[in-house]
Amino acid sequence: MLIKWVQTLGLSLLLMVSAHADLTIEITQGSEGALPIAIVPFQQPVTGAPTQNVDQIVTSDLARSGRFQPLPVADMLSRPVQPNQVDFRDWRALNVENLVIGQVDAKGPGAFDVSFRLYDVYRGEQILGYTLQTSADELRSTSHRIADLIYETLTGNKGAFDTRIAYVTSIADQTGKPTIHLRVADADGYNPSSIVSSSDPIMSPSWSPDGQKIAYVSFENGRSSIYVQEIYTGAREKLTSFKGINGAPVWSPDGTKIALTLSKGGNPDIYIMDVRSKKLTQLTSHWAIDTEPAWSPDGRFIVYTSDRGGNPQIYRVEADGGKAYRMTFEGKYNAKASYSPDGKQLTLVTRVGEDYRIGLMDLRTRDIRLLSTGDLDESPSFAPNGDMIIYATRNKNRGVLAAVSTDGRVEQRLVLQAGDVREPAWSPFHQ
Amino acid sequence: MKLSRMALIGLAAGSLVFAGCSTTGSGDAAGGAAEGSAADAGGASTAARARRAGYSGTMRLDDPASILAVRKIYFEFDSSEISFDNKLVLRAHSEHLNANSSTNITIEGHADERGSREYNIALGERRANAIKAYMTAEGVNPAQLNVVSFGEERPELMGHDANAWSKNRRGVLVY
Numbered sequence: 001m002l003i004k005w006v007q008t009l010g011l012s013l014l015l016m017v018s019a020h021a022d023l024t025i026e027i028t029q030g031s032e033g034a035l036p037i038a039i040v041p042f043q044q045p046v047t048g049a050p051t052q053n054v055d056q057i058v059t060s061d062l063a064r065s066g067r068f069q070p071l072p073v074a075d076m077l078s079r080p081v082q083p084n085q086v087d088f089r090d091w092r093a094l095n096v097e098n099l100v101i102g103q104v105d106a107k108g109p110g111a112f113d114v115s116f117r118l119y120d121v122y123r124g125e126q127i128l129g130y131t132l133q134t135s136a137d138e139l140r141s142t143s144h145r146i147a148d149l150i151y152e153t154l155t156g157n158k159g160a161f162d163t164r165i166a167y168v169t170s171i172a173d174q175t176g177k178p179t180i181h182l183r184v185a186d187a188d189g190y191n192p193s194s195i196v197s198s199s200d201p202i203m204s205p206s207w208s209p210d211g212q213k214i215a216y217v218s219f220e221n222g223r224s225s226i227y228v229q230e231i232y233t234g235a236r237e238k239l240t241s242f243k244g245i246n247g248a249p250v251w252s253p254d255g256t257k258i259a260l261t262l263s264k265g266g267n268p269d270i271y272i273m274d275v276r277s278k279k280l281t282q283l284t285s286h287w288a289i290d291t292e293p294a295w296s297p298d299g300r301f302i303v304y305t306s307d308r309g310g311n312p313q314i315y316r317v318e319a320d321g322g323k324a325y326r327m328t329f330e331g332k333y334n335a336k337a338s339y340s341p342d343g344k345q346l347t348l349v350t351r352v353g354e355d356y357r358i359g360l361m362d363l364r365t366r367d368i369r370l371l372s373t374g375d376l377d378e379s380p381s382f383a384p385n386g387d388m389i390i391y392a393t394r395n396k397n398r399g400v401l402a403a404v405s406t407d408g409r410v411e412q413r414l415v416l417q418a419g420d421v422r423e424p425a426w427s428p429f430h431q
Numbered sequence: 432m433k434l435s436r437m438a439l440i441g442l443a444a445g446s447l448v449f450a451g452c453s454t455t456g457s458g459d460a461a462g463g464a465a466e467g468s469a470a471d472a473g474g475a476s477t478a479a480r481a482r483r484a485g486y487s488g489t490m491r492l493d494d495p496a497s498i499l500a501v502r503k504i505y506f507e508f509d510s511s512e513i514s515f516d517n518k519l520v521l522r523a524h525s526e527h528l529n530a531n532s533s534t535n536i537t538i539e540g541h542a543d544e545r546g547s548r549e550y551n552i553a554l555g556e557r558r559a560n561a562i563k564a565y566m567t568a569e570g571v572n573p574a575q576l577n578v579v580s581f582g583e584e585r586p587e588l589m590g591h592d593a594n595a596w597s598k599n600r601r602g603v604l605v606y
Contacts, residue, residue, distance in 0.1 A: 201581060201584035201585065203548060203549070203552075203582075203584065204548070204549060219581070219584070222579065223579050224552075224579075224580075244556065244578065245552055245553065245556055245580060247549050247552050247553075248549040261549065261553070263553075263556055267557075268553045268556065289550065289553040289554070289557065291549045291550055291552070291553050292547060292549045292550060305547065305549075305550050311509070312546070312550055333546060335546060335547040335550045336547035336548075336549070336550070349546065349547050351546070356545055356546055376544060376545060376591065378546070378547050378548065379547070379548065394591065397591065422548075423548065
């Protein structure tokens, strides 16, 4: 696992822009019942200490998940670095259940070894310990990886801290004319980079399952086309540019196909394109609007938005064709559905009174639980571990992103320094 | 079949609307292609006056007093139905295009920001197509009418209230 992870370092360097955050995160709702944990400040090398602080990154990752309640450093009774310095009584006294200690060692110019150990305080045992080789450029990613390892060990769910988000920003110049960017950043908003910019709309980013490419819609020639772009090289390919709508591209879980919306037949229908051969197959054929396809994790089904019943609702069809099956009946507006990674739930946009909110639908009971409280919420996207959903909302008249845990316990806002941000898409796991 | 019947309704309604529209229609006036120097109120009354006058073959496309200066058609929520007033506007443009068969226009469809973005692209296209269908029924060669939907991506007004939404649910004729 670690060897594979080290191999990706070379690739990531191409993406490096700066370590500043594009989106700043504000925790808007804390969590009750979170697991008390202590992350002791890691010992730094005497000379050549890195600018990024590993323990602080790990601490904020775990806090943002809503599953953990890190102990403030000021409250710590001791600050052990080595195993023989750990006195479990110091931590039991503070009701801390888990303890993390570690150190960063300089290994030549810009190279570091990061070691950490995770303890169960009550059993008085080490339950995890690793040394990770990394570089100054990759130190944030390494820190997220450490948070992922701790999260997985203690919750049983894979961590999704070492992942990225794609999103669309709109920033107006002094004359009010907006420039649209499609950007990619770490899941905590750091290391942003623009992958395409335009004075015309850019929409609907979708990650390839290997995390190397993004499909999106661009109106750069005054009309819509679907493009696929390699994130690291910037190389891109125009996938469709038919008359009418070219929209809503979304990769199949195995990466061999892209479902999309075309209206070349006179009205919007769902089509499936084979990525290699570019062969198109029409999946739905109805005079109403059919759009916003999303694949089930096993690739068997596609859910989509259709107003064939008089208002937009979610329908499901087998990916190789067949009869449409209506999934939502509650309310007059349900749209933009996508499956949870375990295939047991859908997240969607649902209208409640006059408000558009993010809902979570249990596919067994068909109940929709509301996860957001805004009036213009849209574009929900699951984290690859299914524990959080990121979506677009408004705050103080600006477009911002928000993330909410699927259990509703924790909520946070991701705010761009200037302008509007929208259409978040959470990446797959780092491979 | 259905289209030609719509056109007849439009014609029949024309005389009624001529009498009544000067007190209405600020919602669908304010032509984007009308000269920028015209104040909002002036723009509205210009549009109303132009609508009363209807279309005559001598009208120039760049005359702000002409009904041809009205280039925006507004829609109700989740609707692509064209109002009687707007049918008069589209009829004038149709006659102009029929008389100038080498002129092509783009019909842009737009939606307000509520709801999901790709669904709004589809709604915008439905609006633009409704305009195209009306103009085609008025005899315009479909080859003169290019349709593009921008959904909610290019709002006319940046606000987030009922007034902004009503201005953003629109079709725009671009010469």
